[in-house]
Amino acid sequence: MPKTQLPKxxxxxxxxxxxxxxxxxxLRADHARNKWELGGPFFPGEAVYAMAYDGRVGRRRxxxxxxxxxxxxxxxxxxxxxxxxxxxxxANVRFPKDTKLSLEQIWQIIPGRESEPEVMYCGVQPAxxxxxRDAGESWQLxxxxxxxxxxxxWVPGGGGMCLHTIVPHPKDEKKMVIxxxxxxxxxxxxxxxxxxxxxxxxxxxxxxxxxxEFGQCVHKVVSHPSKPERFFxxxxxxxxxxxxxxxxxxxxxxxxxxxxxxxxxxxxxDPDTVYIVPLESDGFRCTPEGKLRVYRxxxxxxSWQAMTKGLPQSNAFETVLRDGLTVDSLAPAGVYFxxxxxxxxxxxxxxxxxxxxxxxxxxxxxxxxxxxxxxAKHVTKAKTKARTRELRA
Amino acid sequence: xxxxxxxxGYLQPFAEGKSKLTLVAHPTTAREALEALWKMHPGVRxxxxxxxxxVRLHVNVFVDGESIRFTGGLDTPVRDGAELHIVPAVSGx
Numbered sequence: 001m002p003k004t005q006l007p008k009x010x011x012x013x014x015x016x017x018x019x020x021x022x023x024x025x026x027l028r029a030d031h032a033r034n035k036w037e038l039g040g041p042f043f044p045g046e047a048v049y050a051m052a053y054d055g056r057v058g059r060r061r062x063x064x065x066x067x068x069x070x071x072x073x074x075x076x077x078x079x080x081x082x083x084x085x086x087x088x089x090x091a092n093v094r095f096p097k098d099t100k101l102s103l104e105q106i107w108q109i110i111p112g113r114e115s116e117p118e119v120m121y122c123g124v125q126p127a128x129x130x131x132x133r134d135a136g137e138s139w140q141l142x143x144x145x146x147x148x149x150x151x152x153x154w155v156p157g158g159g160g161m162c163l164h165t166i167v168p169h170p171k172d173e174k175k176m177v178i179x180x181x182x183x184x185x186x187x188x189x190x191x192x193x194x195x196x197x198x199x200x201x202x203x204x205x206x207x208x209x210x211x212x213e214f215g216q217c218v219h220k221v222v223s224h225p226s227k228p229e230r231f232f233x234x235x236x237x238x239x240x241x242x243x244x245x246x247x248x249x250x251x252x253x254x255x256x257x258x259x260x261x262x263x264x265x266x267x268x269x270d271p272d273t274v275y276i277v278p279l280e281s282d283g284f285r286c287t288p289e290g291k292l293r294v295y296r297x298x299x300x301x302x303s304w305q306a307m308t309k310g311l312p313q314s315n316a317f318e319t320v321l322r323d324g325l326t327v328d329s330l331a332p333a334g335v336y337f338x339x340x341x342x343x344x345x346x347x348x349x350x351x352x353x354x355x356x357x358x359x360x361x362x363x364x365x366x367x368x369x370x371x372x373x374x375x376a377k378h379v380t381k382a383k384t385k386a387r388t389r390e391l392r393a
Numbered sequence: 394x395x396x397x398x399x400x401x402g403y404l405q406p407f408a409e410g411k412s413k414l415t416l417v418a419h420p421t422t423a424r425e426a427l428e429a430l431w432k433m434h435p436g437v438r439x440x441x442x443x444x445x446x447x448v449r450l451h452v453n454v455f456v457d458g459e460s461i462r463f464t465g466g467l468d469t470p471v472r473d474g475a476e477l478h479i480v481p482a483v484s485g486x
Binding site for chain 1: 435
């Protein structure tokens with residue numbers, strides 16, 4: 001196995017976490033974000049479809065979902081920024097016996113709301129949602145979704161039957177939106193007890209009935225915390241916005257070369273700014289015309305502009321997957337994406353210009369970011385609980 | 394005599410680093426042998442088996458050189474002194 005290079009991470013550094021088909025990598029830079037150091041591979045040989053950083057209540061915790069083709073999938077965490085990782089003896093995300101299901105893949109890890117620093121969520125294949133209420137130590141199946149009467153009628157998309165997107169309402173602990181391929185968007189308003197399909201207006205191009213209640217192949221949904229009722233959606237054909245928490249969706253594919261794609265991200269400080277990387281079609285899932293272009297809208301999808309500066313504009317037949325496009329939390333915003341050809345590009349000016357951060361990685365499945373806060377001296381459970389009470393007050 | 398179990402490198406960290414070990418039991422089937430192995434080293438179980446109790450698709454279990462897929466699955470008889478190998482299938486990309 002290759003020797004894992006550990007990046008030297010300092011307080012204030014920006015990390016780009018890149019999951020790939022053959023392990024995970026960590027890119028680090030200081031706040032200027034102009035020089036990147038590569039660390040990894042972590043978990044060489046294992047597919048990493050989901051990564052996350054939990055910086056709540058003084059934590060500096062990295063998460064990675066590793067899946068070995070032979071030995072199964074687990075969630076692993078690191079509290080020392082990648083030097084050591086947990087490898088739980090008992091698989092920590094597991095279906096209860098009565099479900100008769102077996103975990104195939106973990107597609108998404110999301111730390112919960114700031115008001116609930118011990119809560120985490122993960123989305124898995126076969127499509128289901130798991131929740132942790134002890135910061136990831138133990139995980140429980142969300143029964144309200146498992147018991148949804150529509151769930152047995154969901155069918156797998158090309159990537160498998162996966163729950164790949166989780167968007168908790170930033171303040172209301174009862175509300176959450178999820179997305180499943182191929183079932184569409186579902187939302188809960190009662191803390192996960194019940195879920196309803198929220199796909200009104202979203203096309204299912206591949207079905208005889210183009211507007212079913214559920215069955216859409218939604219690829220990604222994003223939202224900005226300052227406008228929690230607004231969502232943007234990249235569909236398997238179709239770009240949409242909802243201004244009423246997903247009740248209805250409006251087509252916003254205004255002037256893009258294709259409304260097919262996977263990745264989507266919203267600007268960290270501007271709820272009207274959204275990023276996508278259009279792909280030609282479901283038959284040819286590559287950037288149109290061999291041009292690698294990030295499209296940016298500054299007005300909530302009314303119009304889109306191609307961002308090309310620093311990106312190859314010929315012979316670039318690239319694919320960016322559903323979790324392959326993301327932003328950091330700085331100003332101006334860093335925007336990053338990874339390709340199936342193993343390249344990671346980054347922008348440090350809101351997406352206006354780009355540079356190649358690294359190439360030659362295995363196919364990139366997910367790209368996430370973290371800005372490393374100062375080390376908490378000692379985060380005890382009691383302190384965490386006190387902080388939870390403080391945030392709730 | 395009991396049964397000797399051979400583990401691949403990936404599983405050895407879950408078995409105190411051992412590549413082979415002798416079961417503290419006298420199993421008569423592959424299922425009983427594996428259950429005896431889980432008792433000694435619980436961490437091996439979830440890497441080899443799914444939640445529904447099946448051997449993972451890309452994992453092979455051999456008893457005396459024969460894959461249990463062709464000899465009765467987990468009900469494959471195991472003799473005293475048998476050799477049980479757990480190996481990853483030749484798969485991947």
